[in-house]
Amino acid sequence: MYEGVVQNLIDELGLLPGVGPKSAQRIAFHLLAADPADVKRLAHALLEVKEKVRFCRVCGNVAAEEECRICRDQRRDPQVICVVEEPKDVVAIERTREFRGRYHVLGGAISPIDGVGPDDLKIRELMVRLADGQVTELILATDPNLEGEATATYLARLVKPLGLKVTRLASGLPVGGDLEYADEVTLGRAFEGRRLLDV
Amino acid sequence: MRWSGRKALVRGPRGRRPPGGPYDDGVSLYRDEGVVLRTQKLGEADRIITLLTRRTGKVRGVAKGVRRTKSRFGARLEPFSHVDLQLHGGRSLDVITQVETLHPYGGAIVADYPRYTAGTAMLETADRLTVGEKEPALRQFLLLVGGLRTLAEGGHEARLVLDAFFLRSLAVAGYAPALAECARCGAEAARAFAIVAGGVVCGACRPPGAAVPAAETIALMIALLRGDWAAADASEPRHRTECSGLVAAYLQWHLEHGIRSLRHVEREWPGAPEARAPGAFPWSGRSHDAGPGAAGGRPGDAEPAPDPHVFRT
Ligand SMILES: [Zn+2]
Ligand SMILES: [Zn+2]
Numbered sequence: 001m002y003e004g005v006v007q008n009l010i011d012e013l014g015l016l017p018g019v020g021p022k023s024a025q026r027i028a029f030h031l032l033a034a035d036p037a038d039v040k041r042l043a044h045a046l047l048e049v050k051e052k053v054r055f056c057r058v059c060g061n062v063a064a065e066e067e068c069r070i071c072r073d074q075r076r077d078p079q080v081i082c083v084v085e086e087p088k089d090v091v092a093i094e095r096t097r098e099f100r101g102r103y104h105v106l107g108g109a110i111s112p113i114d115g116v117g118p119d120d121l122k123i124r125e126l127m128v129r130l131a132d133g134q135v136t137e138l139i140l141a142t143d144p145n146l147e148g149e150a151t152a153t154y155l156a157r158l159v160k161p162l163g164l165k166v167t168r169l170a171s172g173l174p175v176g177g178d179l180e181y182a183d184e185v186t187l188g189r190a191f192e193g194r195r196l197l198d199v
Numbered sequence: 200m201r202w203s204g205r206k207a208l209v210r211g212p213r214g215r216r217p218p219g220g221p222y223d224d225g226v227s228l229y230r231d232e233g234v235v236l237r238t239q240k241l242g243e244a245d246r247i248i249t250l251l252t253r254r255t256g257k258v259r260g261v262a263k264g265v266r267r268t269k270s271r272f273g274a275r276l277e278p279f280s281h282v283d284l285q286l287h288g289g290r291s292l293d294v295i296t297q298v299e300t301l302h303p304y305g306g307a308i309v310a311d312y313p314r315y316t317a318g319t320a321m322l323e324t325a326d327r328l329t330v331g332e333k334e335p336a337l338r339q340f341l342l343l344v345g346g347l348r349t350l351a352e353g354g355h356e357a358r359l360v361l362d363a364f365f366l367r368s369l370a371v372a373g374y375a376p377a378l379a380e381c382a383r384c385g386a387e388a389a390r391a392f393a394i395v396a397g398g399v400v401c402g403a404c405r406p407p408g409a410a411v412p413a414a415e416t417i418a419l420m421i422a423l424l425r426g427d428w429a430a431a432d433a434s435e436p437r438h439r440t441e442c443s444g445l446v447a448a449y450l451q452w453h454l455e456h457g458i459r460s461l462r463h464v465e466r467e468w469p470g471a472p473e474a475r476a477p478g479a480f481p482w483s484g485r486s487h488d489a490g491p492g493a494a495g496g497r498p499g500d501a502e503p504a505p506d507p508h509v510f511r512t
Contacts, residue, residue: 018243112319112460113237113278146277149309157312174268183273184300185280 006032058129060105060122062087070094070103077101082139083126083155085109085148089141101139104129109147110154118154126155130162137165144171144189170195227288231255232301234343235280236326240266248276248295249326250284251343256336257329260286260295272298278322279305279347302344307351316464317357318350321364323460324450328368338371358466359431359439362446363423370424374453378421392417392445394452416441439466 002010006028014024031039055061056068063069070076070090080101084090090103106121129135140155142148156166172190173182182190233252241247244266250258265272275282276295281302286293308318325343329336346364350357369375376382377398381389389399393409399417400409415438422430423442434442443466451457 017240020242110463112316112463113323115459117463145274146279146305146309150312150315153310153315154312181271183275185274185277185303185306188303188306189274 059103060107060125061090061103078134080137080139081129081135082141084141085143093141109142109151111147130159135164137167140166140168228285229288230285232283233258234347235276235278235282236322237278238276247292251325251329251340253337253340254335256334257332258293259332260293262295275300277305279308279318281344304347304351311353313357313465313467314350316460317361318347319460320361320458320464321346323458324365324368327454327458328372339368342367342371355428355432356466358443358464359423361464362443365446365450366420366424369450369453375424376449378417394449410445412441412445413438420446
């Protein structure tokens with residue numbers, strides 16, 4: 001335990017994801033020893049991100065304006081929407097340069113045990129976007145874990161009456177690994193997501 | 200009546216205490232089979248896995264590196280998985296060293312939304328009912344495995360399976376509701392259901408505010424408690440809804456806090472609309488009068504004995 005303000009900082013840092021008590025202490029003492037100008041810049045960046053960054057009113061992605069960069073881009077295919085859990089997933093998919101459609105960020109996954117149900121995610125907003133019939137394909141790119149699968153199941157059922165093409169990102173074997181080391185669940189999912197080899 | 204300080208209640212028959220428990224020196228390995236109840240992130244790449252095991256009871260173990268793509272654990276330690284595992288006893292948390300899948304129930308459960316929500320409520324309830332760690336709870340474990348298997352097989356409506364699980368979990372813990380005779384005096388002509396009294400009550404013992412469910416609803420509860428699936432599957436939607444409301448209210452009254460995932464449980468009728476039916480839980484005394492002649496119903500003669508193998512049909 002340290003003097004009030006120092007302990008305060010350690011406690012706050014310790015709340016950040018992936019920061020344990022040891023790391024929180026290390027960061028706190030690093031900041032104590034750092035140049036005041038550097039610390040000011042960090043504090044400013046923290047405040048600025050909360051003031052200036054908001055969420056796109058169309059897709060829920062982080063945005064500097066009313067709508068995000070992708071939603072404003074007329075070259076992006078408006079017929080395909082890729083549904084993801086978090087804005088960081090948009091970044092990950094954008095890095096692949098494979099996808100030219102639009103996104104919809106749910107803000108998480110359905111997890112009843114954590115009290116998160118469908119109403120707590122941006123699912124209603126998604127249904128509004130699908131209402132005008134312009135979208136023809138929905139790609140469900142929620143995480144390949146239990147909550148992500150459940151969320152995909154829920155969405156697939158929900159949009160079924162709309163008659164869209166609904167696809168799920170293939171998940172399964174990590175590239176570069178040996179088949180014999182794959183666990184049964186992963187191997188099972190890879191079987192489900194198998195594709196036709198057209199040679 | 201409430202379950203506070205109820206550690207002893209769900210303790211199964213006392214087996215040999217496996218090595219690696221809190222009384223061990225903290226360096227031994229032990230092996231058990233268990234169902235993953237929940238997982239929590241820990242640090243950068245680890246998770247704390249909470250399992251209900253066959254011999255050891257509830258165990259919390261660290262799975263190191265499980266969140267990395269190339270983890271040797273892969274997806275074996277996701278909720279609903281029934282696994283065979285080896286743990287290394289630690290001072291505060293044990294460390295999971297090896298895992299083999301026995302039954303990956305998660306895949307079949309997650310492929311159907313009502314099944315997923317019912318299954319989640321099962322896991323949460325099993326977690327809440329086994330209060331102490333490393334206190335053997337064999338019957339609760341068998342119930343959970345049986346319930347998940349039944350859910351995964353998809354032969355019965357998910358909510359019915361959940362209600363059967365709730366009723367039998369209460370029975371295992373010594374809180375089976377009285378369904379055949381008045382919970383207070385034992386009289387046979389019992390029609391009202393009073394949670395505070397512990398089940399059905401007769402006219403003389405009936406406290407104010409007791410619900411008056413349909414006789415078919417009570418019969419359904421008896422069928423679920425006994426594992427009489429033929430009768431349960433033949434029940435009507437309105438009686439199922441009423442049964443779920445009573446069972447949920449009864450369960451939550453016996454727990455200190457509500458079951459969080461319960462309000463997200465969906466039920467799907469054959470040919471029901473896709474959308475959820477909010478307010479499906481008649482918590483607050485929504486009572487049906489079953490009409491003349493329904494009194495006495497057909498509640499079974501003997502108090503059903505809790506049988507953890509009820510799901511094995
Ligand atoms: Zn946008
Ligand atoms: Zn009585």
